[in-house]
Amino acid sequence: MHIPDGYLSPQTYVPLYGVSVVFWSVALKKLKKELSTKQVPYLAMAAAFSFLIMMFNIPVPGGTTGHAVGAGIIAILLGPWTAVIAVSVVLIIQAIVFGDGGITALGANCFNMAVVMPFVSYWVFKLVSRNSKNASRLSLAAFLSGYLGLSFSAVLAGIEFGIQPAIAHGPNGRPLYAPYPLSVAVPALALEHLLLFSIVEGVITVVLLKYFLRHESDLVYALSAKRA
Numbered sequence: 001m002h003i004p005d006g007y008l009s010p011q012t013y014v015p016l017y018g019v020s021v022v023f024w025s026v027a028l029k030k031l032k033k034e035l036s037t038k039q040v041p042y043l044a045m046a047a048a049f050s051f052l053i054m055m056f057n058i059p060v061p062g063g064t065t066g067h068a069v070g071a072g073i074i075a076i077l078l079g080p081w082t083a084v085i086a087v088s089v090v091l092i093i094q095a096i097v098f099g100d101g102g103i104t105a106l107g108a109n110c111f112n113m114a115v116v117m118p119f120v121s122y123w124v125f126k127l128v129s130r131n132s133k134n135a136s137r138l139s140l141a142a143f144l145s146g147y148l149g150l151s152f153s154a155v156l157a158g159i160e161f162g163i164q165p166a167i168a169h170g171p172n173g174r175p176l177y178a179p180y181p182l183s184v185a186v187p188a189l190a191l192e193h194l195l196l197f198s199i200v201e202g203v204i205t206v207v208l209l210k211y212f213l214r215h216e217s218d219l220v221y222a223l224s225a226k227r228a
Contacts (some may be wrong), residue, residue: 005102009168017107072121083118121149146205158189
C-alpha cells in the first residue's frame with residue numbers, strides 16, 4: 001500500500017502533500033500541549049512498532065502488496081493526533097532510507113495511513129465502545145477500529161490509483177501514470193485488505209488493547225475520563 005514514485009500525477013500528490021502538511025502542523029502543536037513526559041517513550045515505541053509491522057510487506061495477486069500498519073491501536077492508546085506523527089515519521093524514514101514508497105507520493109501515503117486511518121480507527125472505536133468497560137464490547141470495538149481503519153485507507157489508495165487515467169493522459173488517451181481505472185484499482189487494493197490484512201490489523205489491535213487494559217489502563221487515551 002506504499003505508493004511508489006511515478007504512479008500519481010502532480011494533480012493528485014501535490015494537494016495531498018498540502019493536506020498532510022496541515023495535519024502535521026496541527027498534530028505537532030497538539031503534542032506540545034497534551035503529550036505528557038510519561039507518554040514520550042510510548043510515542044517512540046509506537047513508531048518503532050508501526051515500522052516493524054509495516055516491514056512485513058507481502059506481495060499479492062494483482063501487482064500490489066499489503067501489510068498491517070498499527071495506526072489504529074496507536075490512536076486508541078495515545079490519541080489520533082499522536083498517531084499522525086508516529087506513523088508519518090515511520091513512512092518518511094521508510095521512503096527516504098529504504099525506498100519503500102515514493103518521495104513524490106509521500107504526502108499521499110501519509111494522508112492514507114497516518115491521517116485517515118488513525119482518525120477512522122479512533123472514531124470507530126469511540127462509537128462502538130461508547131466508553132463501556134465491558135470486555136467483549138471493547139474487543140469488538142478494537143477489532144472493528146483496526147479492520148475498518150485499514151480497509152478505508154486501502155480503498156482510498158485504490159481511488160487515488162484509479163483516477164489517474166482520467167485526470168492524467170496523453171493526447172492519444174494513454175495514461176501517463178497509474179494505468180488502471182477505478183474498476184481495477186479499487187478491487188485490487190480493497191479485496192486483499194478486506195479478506196486478509198485488515199483482519200490481521202484488527203486482531204493486533206485487540207491483543208494490544210487487552211494488554212494495556214490489564215497493565216496500563218490509565219494510558220488508554222480513548223477511554224480516559226478526561227477525554228470522555
